[in-house]
Amino acid sequence: MKLVTRAQWGARDYRRPNGATLYSGKRRGVKLHYLGTPYTDRPHAQCAAYVRQIQAQHMDGNGWSDVGYSYIVCTHGYVYEGRGLKRRNSANGNTTLNNQDYAVLLMVGSSGLTEPTDEQLHGARDAIEYCREEGPAGTWLGGHRDGYATACPGDTVYAWVKAGAPRPDTKEDDMALSDADMKKLADLVADRVWKRDGLPVRWGTKDNPDWSAYSILHHATEVSRDNRVRLMRLQADVGALSGVVSRLAEGGGLDAAEIQAAAEAGARAALEKLGQQLTDTDPQG
Template sequence: MFPWLLLALSVCAHASTGVSPAVSPTVPPRHMDSVLDILDALESPSRGGTPGAAAALGRDLGICSTPGCRAVLGEPPGTLERPPALTPGQWQLLTELLRHDPATPELGAVLAPDGSTVALGPLLAGIEVGLRSGGFGRPLPTLDPPADPLLAVTIAEVLGTSFLLAQGSDNNVTALGPGGCWDDVENPQNYTLRGPPSPVPDPVAIGAMDGVVLGARLARGPLPVAELLRGYYGTGNGSEAGRPPSSYRRRDFGALAGQGRLEKEVEAVLGVLRTLSPTPEFLRDVGTQEVAAVAHRAAREFNERYVECPAIMPRCLWDARPYRGTPALLQPPLGSVFLHHTLEPARPCRTFSACTRAMRDMQRFHQDTRGWDDIGYSFVVGSDGYLYEGRGWHWVGAHTKGYNTQGFGIGIVGDFTATLPDPDTLALVRDELLPCAVRSGHVRPDFTLHGHRQLGHTDCPGNALFQEIQSWPGFQGTRAPELR
């Protein structure tokens, strides 16, 4: 009962809207909840969403537009009509999400309840491979040379292609990123990338990781797709149910496809592309050793950026006010990291909506009550699995009086006088943020870590947290020298 659900979506990737030009349907927001509503409609017999209707639209068709993905999931269908289970607006949303020009990957993205932005194409491709691997739908083909179909359709092909194209360009072209901003997180309609797009901007990377994680789950046993996605992402921006599984995507993807395996699969899928007719132009003059080198670099850089480093929610996603005045530039790499707790809010935030609200409250307090130019911290750590950008990597903060130009101020949301943040939040700072800051050149390898209380008259970051960080790498046990 499950493949028809994905295959109805598969058809949408290459079908016309079925809506007269004179009609202007109400198009739902570009939010994962809208996708869940569509899946619910396709499942509902009362709205005509039967397996038979989906089969009539092409049960065995895929959602791919690239040669390698089509080799796995099949050629796209021709023009098809809107399924009766979907409203014209829902149908238009899906066709816009899945039929966009590859040069505009931002048009294929939706905002998830956890605050991440997810490209729908690689997510659904991974889910379809998972269903077919689990015995639902026709068997997957055997690729030659052997390649993992799940990684091929989600990340390996686009990652290898991106790095080959970047290598062959005369310009300073990047192969990964950038991220972007939504016009309104409550009613997202337009997503704008914050720089020139690569074939693997952040939403594509996130959608691919989610496609791998969920595809692997479905290969072990069936679940209704709507139920699977709802449980993975949580429901709605207003949900306070707690940290969703999607916030662990980097860890879970790394466990399934670490750097070594990803490198192998990028090299393998580029080998598959060589066997297709016609061979893609970007591979014609590339030797096997060069392909191996590209695969190595692609896997290493993807792993460093999207697996080993934590996700940072930009200011636009928590609806930050503008900086007041003219910010002063930092001069990296800096030698110190100063750890704080926010005290207020006193309770850790465990969802995107709770953490964004905490960020706005802190910024309002810092600007309106303290009279500062902006929120004081460089970054704020939620217990939802994400960092939130404050002053960021480039601008002098207002977190540790007398030392703001010497280091970054990291605040963890909550009061940690008597209790600690949960282990995952501690690990996010200790094992991900700090090593990533060193690798990226923002912090010196010999940096020192201080609790705020060592640099001023305060109990921050709380007794429990201060005791905890004394065992962390870089902790400086004595009070820092006064600056003169």
């Protein structure tokens, strides 16, 4: 959970004694809220200031002892500590409801930004689980409108709550990559591996500015194929020489035909041996 403590977001100190009132007994569960006013999303650097604005409205406008919510979740998925786990909230409608459930606000409005972001839903789910594990809170989950006459938390958030507040389905691995994405990925691998390890590969020269990761792979395949041909030729030459030497070692002279026959036999034997070795080491064999 990306928790932002009261000290980190610059909270004012709460008034006493009301702001210090503790919960009595365990909480039944968690209630979700929305702002109920127009809201426009903002860069994350401005979210703490908005949380301070909510606290000021609750303390100076409503006359409450502190910000009303237990936790506040911005659109970037950060969870701001309000009254926290121990001190009773004042957002659920009355003393009984406040004591019964934690209050978690999602920073979305009744107009403007009304759809929570995926990051925000993850943050809200983090807050719910945190309240359950550390609160302690039971598994009951609802909206402000449950048991109190209000439109809060709005139809979109309420539908998510009634569905069990699931985490967003972000199966990015199942998405097909475009050709452009594939090229970027290949370039990234090349940059992180080949360049970092200092492999001697041509890379975007003046004469060939389009030389890329794909070019390197293609070039490596061609080099491997050429080297295999050269190896076979060399093995054949060595085998031919070996065949002739073996015949000469038997004693006596050899005429031209016998030398050629010995060379051909030696070359065939060497190539057959090499072919078997290549087959044994071929990962696709």
